[in-house]
Every structure is written in C-alpha cells, then in structure tokens.
Amino acid sequence: MILSVRDFSIGFQREGESLVAVDGVSFDVEEGETFVIIGESGSGKSLTGMSVAGLQPPTAFVSGSIRFKDREMLRRPDAELRKMRGPEIGLIYQDPLSSLNPVWPVGDQIAETLTAHGLADRAEARKRAIEMLERVRIPDPHRVAAAYPHEISGGMRQRAMIAMALAAGPSLLIADEPTTALDVTIKAQMLELLAELKREMALTIVLITHDMGVVAEVADRILVLYAGRIAEIGPADAIMLQPSHPYTAALMTSAMISQTPAKQDLNAIVGGAPGLGSFPAGCRFHPRCPRAQHDCLSVEPPRRKFGTVELACHYPIEAAMPLEIARG
Amino acid sequence: MSVSSQTARRALKRPKGLLLPLALLVVAILAAFVLLPGLIAPHDPIALAMADRLKPPSLTHIFGTDEGGRDVFSRIVYGTRYSLGVAIVIVFASALFGVVYGAVSGMASRGIDNLMMRIVDLFFGFPALVLALAVAASIGRGLDSVALSLAIIWWPGYARLVRGEVLRLRERPHVEAARALGVSEITILRRHIISFVIQEVNVRVTTDIGYALVAVTALSFLGLGANSPTPEWGLLIRDSRSYFGSAWWYLVFPGTMIMLTATAFSLIGDALAARRAA
C-alpha cells in the first residue's frame, strides 16, 4: 500500500460558517495500480486528489490522515512537501500552461526539477531532460527542449508537462483531469502514453476525472464521490459494468449514449449536483435518486460491503439485475 | 504626473483592516469641506490679520497661521473646493470624453479605429508641463488653464482603457449571442458592453481623482495654477516655502492633506477593483 487515506475531511470558513466540502473519506491505493477518483463538479474529487500531494487551498481546514509511504502528508510543513513533489510525487493538470513557465525554455524547466532537488548537476540535468522528452515520444526532443511553451503545439505541451512531472522519478503520479480539454484523437494518444509510462517507470497513478470513457480504459479501481462523500468504491469492472450505487449507474448510462436507440430519450437523472453548503440531509443523492425510499431522506447510509464493492446506499442495485432495469 | 503607468500598478489587493473605513472617513470629511466650508472653518480664509502672523498651532488656530495671519486650517477647508474640485472636474470631463471616444473607436471599422488611436497616441506622448505652460501662456495662468491642460493629457487614458475593454467584450459569447438574436449594434454597445466597461471606468475614476489632485497642486506649486489669495493647496505649499525654517506647520498640514486625499482615493479604487474582480 502506497497511500492510505483515513477519515479525511476538508472544508472552508465562509461568512462565519464552516462548510465541509469533503466529509470523512477513507481509501487505500495499492502500489502499481491506477486508482481513479470520479465525480462531477462540487463532488470534492480534485480537493481530495490534490490533498494527497499536500496541495490544499491555503484557506481550507483539514482533518483525518493521508499517509503516503507511511508518512503523514496533512499538516506537514510546506518546505518538506515541496521536497517530495518531483522526486516522490508527480503532478499533471488539465491545462499544461498552468504548470509550465511561459518565459523559460521547456528543456530548462524539466532540468530544473532535477537540479532543484539536487539530483543532477546542470549538464547532466540537461541531458536527462532531453531523454525525458524522448521518453514521452516527442519526435524532435532537441528542438522542443529549446522552445518556449507557446512555440509548441498543445499536444506537445501536454507531453512536456508529463515529462516534467516524471523527470525526477516519482513513484506516484497524480493527474487532475489530464485529458478533459483534449480532442478525442489526442486524448487517445495521451492515454496510450500514460499506460506505457506506467509500465516502464513502475508508476502508481491517481487519476481525477469525470470522463467515463477514460476511466473505462485505465482504471484498476474506482472511487465514486458525490457531494463530498464516498458513494461507491471497488474494482473497476464491477463499478463500470455492474454499478450497484444508483448514482454510479446514472453516471454510466450517461456515458452509454451509443447503447440507447438513436433519438430516444436518455436515462438522465433529474436535477443537478448540490453545491457546497447545500448538501441534503440523509443520503446526499436522495433528491435525484430514482430508488429513494423514506429513510433515505433522513438516515445517512453507512459505508458497507456489497458484493465486491463497498458503498453507501440503503437500496443498492442487486448485482444480478440487468442494467436496463436497474436504471429505474 | 504620469497618467499612463497606473493600470500596471493595479494589483488586486483589497485594503485590509481599518484602511478602507479610514479612507472612506477621509473622503466624507473632504465632502463636508467642499459642501459646508462656512460651518467647519472657524475663521475667514482670505481676510488678513497681520497681528496673528505665523502663529504655531494652538487651540484657536489648530493648524497655525500663515504670513498674513490667516488660519491655515480654514484655508485648507476652503481650498478643498479648488484643489479637489478641479481634480474632480478634470477626471469627470476626461472620463466622459474618453468613454465616448473609446467606445466609438472600439466599435468602428479597423481603419477608423487605427486613425482614432493614432490621435490618442499623439496626445498621450505630450509632456504635461510643456502643455500647461503653453496653455497658461495663451489663456493666462489660473485653475481653468490647469484644468484644461490636465484634461487634454488625461482623456486619452480613458479612451485607451475603454477601447481595449470594448474590443475584448465584443468577442465575448454573450455579445455574440445578442448579435445572433438580432439585437442592433447600438443596443449591444449600450446594454452588453458599456455596462461592463463602466465598472472599469469607475475604478479608474476613483483612483485618478487622487492623482489629478496631486497634478493640480503640483502645477499650482510651480506657479502655473491658482493665484493668490485663493487658498488652493498647491499654492499654500508654494507660499509656505519662504517660511519653512520658522513655520513648519504652514508646509506640513497642506502637504499632509494632499497625501491623505490621494491615498484615500487610491485605497477606495483598490477596494472597487477587488470587489469587481471577486
């Protein structure tokens, strides 16, 4: 086990009120797996994922524990966290420009991640930067190394960002919506690249996304967050192909447009995800849930084992039930 | 006195703690000075009282007296109308003209826009002091010539700001959506563009009042502005120079007022900018 999150909560003070955005989340990530956190906006998926790297918003308050290789990441001094980001934890984002410095050649930025951590001298770092660019399948690494971020194409920038995140040899890669802004054909290239790098570099990946197609392709295990709480967690096959939680089932149907006859209404769930500060009582999904019963309105479902997964739902979908019926 | 460098300086920092309430208090006091000087000032600002020449601050003259025995506090109170009044006139006139000019330029075709912006550049590069000297030479020294010369160099800042905003907003989806709906260009400008530009202009106007006040008092200090015995603040400082060794209050109090006023408007401008960004 490389990562162990226990009873993790994060929240904000707003106008004298404490608003809890992520509420008592616990999960483990095993070495070498691709662990995917899925959820819609406001689910707390990015807050959770970024907290693993010690990147909470400065105004947030946290509780619980996040242990990375048996070291507590919460309440750790910033200077120590910085030392870990790069050599131990790599980060990639949706927008590569947010992690690349616009006024610095790409190669120098990658080299910097090595020299800053004392992993190589300048000349050696340069050489390794070029190797890293080769490694992310950039065809002309010398040209790209000398270029500024705005001089290379979007796809190249995405690759350069991955090279930078992995240059110092981290064992854990956190990817926050890395393919969301990409076109489908480029997205496909990026997924392939990540899969290859994962094998070559023995990476553990924590992927944060709302794209079910991406999840289907890369996930070993999945954590589904809804309104700051865990809805369902378990092996990817069970969650994707036979979801037990009604919310997971709804997410999967929205990703299965191709299985609905053309021009027929899709099985959409009603309403929108609740925002911070307006989470409903009881099960937070109950206002949108086609299976909600009376007790869902007031009794918060405890997390429990259900077949091969764990979920928080009073009336989960039975495994034997075909998806069509389960959708309600 | 540069009008151009102020946008760059504008970091979006909301003034912390008591700064903003204090700034608002200063502006409220200034407003009272402008509106009701007779009620606030204890003495006549113009009449001479040679017996009381250059008296240090006391209970009767809290800011002391000048070389004519006049109460410095009363002169400052009455002078607010001139210094701040002219600054406000300059900024409002510049803003009004600049907004119209900038909006027309931003909506016009590329050729006309280019021409209009070349004209702006022409005014932009003009040195304020030279212009003020020239205006003073042609229509005579006085606050009206100060106002005219400062307005001439001030409006291009607004024209540029507004044109830039209009160009940016023209490409915004809500403007495109309005166009697709068939809304006329003039209504788009009014309803979907200017209403956003005005926010920016408000911030700039507030901050600029402070800078304009500094510019007005500076020109008066150089002898290009108000004439004696007008109690304009820059003129007070100019007159106080000869007595600095013996009567520090004569320089310090008007100087402090200029600084407080400029700072107060700048802080309020920052607060507006931060609120707009939020």
Next chain:
Amino acid sequence: MALLELDAVSKTFSQRRSGRAVQAVAGVSLTVGKGETLGLVGESGCGKSTLARLALKLVDVTGGRIRFDGTDVTDYGSRRMLPIRRRLQAVFQDPLASLNARMTIAEIMREPFDTHGVRLDSGLEARIRELLSFVGLENIDIQKLPGQFSGGQLQRVAIARALALEPEIIVADEPTSALDPSIQAQIVNLMLQIQRKRGISYLIISHDLDVIGHVADRIAVMYLGTIIEQGAAAEIMERPLHPYTQALLSAAPTLAARRQIGWKRIMLTGDPPNPANVPSGCRFHPRCHLARDICRTDVPPLRAMPDSSRMVACHLAPDVTGQAGADVGRARRGLAPAN
C-alpha cells in the same frame, strides 16, 4: 426545399500580426432540411465553430452562398437579416458566458421580444413563464442574475430564449460540452423533446460523436476546413468509411469494449492539424495509417459511395476502408470484430 443551405462557403481570416491568410473553412456545402437534425463533427481547429458563425451570419463569408428557405441571404446586412433571425436562432457552448451576467433572467428572456418588437396579448411575463416551464424551469426566481444558477439551468434558459420567437431552426454550437455528464443527458433529452413537439430543425456542432450520433439524422464530419464524410447518421455510426471518421469513432467505443482485453483503437499519430499549414493532396494524409502516394498529391473529391446516400472524400473508400469501418461500428455496439 432545404431550410438552411450552405453552398461552397469558405472563410479566410488574415492574421493580424503576420498578415498571413488562414483558411478556416474551405468550400463547404451543407443543407439542413425542415424538421431535420444535421450533426457536424470535428476536432478543435477544424473550422466547425467558424462554420456555425457563417451559418448564423455572425461573420461574412469570403466565398460561396448562404440560402435560408430559398432566399439568398449572403449579402444581407443586419437590418434585412432581422426577419430571418426570428426564424434562425442560436445556442452556444458556455451558458454562463453567453448570457449577460448583469441582466436578470427576466431581462434576458425579454430581449428577443424587445428586439423584434413582438407584443403579446397574454402578457410578456406569462409568456416568459410558459417558455421557462417548457424547458423544465417551473419555479425559478426570474429576478435573479445568471451567476446564481447552475450551468444546466442556464443552458435551459439559453434554450428557452432561443425558442422565444418560435424559430424554425436552431444552430447549437457544442450545447452540452461545458456541462457535467449527468446534466449533458438532460440537455440532450430536452433538445429531442423540443424537436418532437415543435418539428424544429437543428444544426448541432460538436466534437462529441456520441452525442451527435444520438441526436442527428444526418452527420457531416469536418477536417481542416472541409467535409470529409457525410451521410445518414445510422450508416456512419455503423460503418464509417473515412479513416478519420473511423479514428474518431474508435476513440469512443462502449464501456464494455474498452474494458475488453484485445480491443484496439485506430490510433492517429501526430498533432491536430493547423489551418495555417494545410498539407498537400488529402489534408488528412500525414495522420492516416493508410496513406499512399496518390494521397500525398491528389486532393480526394467528396464523392458518392455505391448504393448509399453517403459521400466520402477518400481515395481508398470504400474498398480499402470498408472492413475497418464495420469493425469500428461493431466495437461501438459492444461486439467483437467480425472473423
């Protein structure tokens, strides 16, 4: 007769700095019939958004003609366009950005009526309420600003506004792309219901083939400013014939197919194309795994395929591409490749 007809339209932008001309749309012909949905698919930079703007007459064409219900409107100015705009409405990608943040929902909903001088006997407020409840927003406070609503609610407002003047066609540019997955399905359903109830036509532009395949009657696939495949939606989804369409479709098979070991997508190499640098011959050849000599030199015309309504711009279709196309179609339905 087609309701909206684009006849060999093109659009060239001159870049401000370099002065170089970039052809965003290069001779595209499309028609949208009455009550029909045409789906236009393509990736970023292919010119699909420019095409939407051309169709809406938000930018002027540099070549070709645009006809609306038989009338040539290519050279119409804003005044002559006004009565056409009543019949031709638009919905954009980002609902928050496409609604004026300083106007209340009530003011936003009034705007089409004011603009076209429409007076209603039943009263404006009642009509606005009716429109909003038609799109599923029964009890919202119309005195609030857009910032106080969710993205899904605002897209419903944008659709309600587009419906206000009872148009015959709505051009929708990426109407679901900015929304959360569970909200996307709601908006797709809403658009389908509107069409069933009102017989409206749609030109829907999207990068999402899943959405397009579901809502469209016919599909046109755009690449670097040109249409490379066009035909009935069901046919294209079942057996895409252009290698680019195949790559797009194979990038998004069913969840089951993705989890299946052994499934292999058609992977495109190289970067997305740049309209400032158009390749010779077939515009797609640098990324095509089937490319041959003829593809590098000769521009493939958009030509009709035997025994179907399909048009494909590929030298190798359907003989070389047919089998791969059928397999892509099968993977989408969760089936293994044939033989």
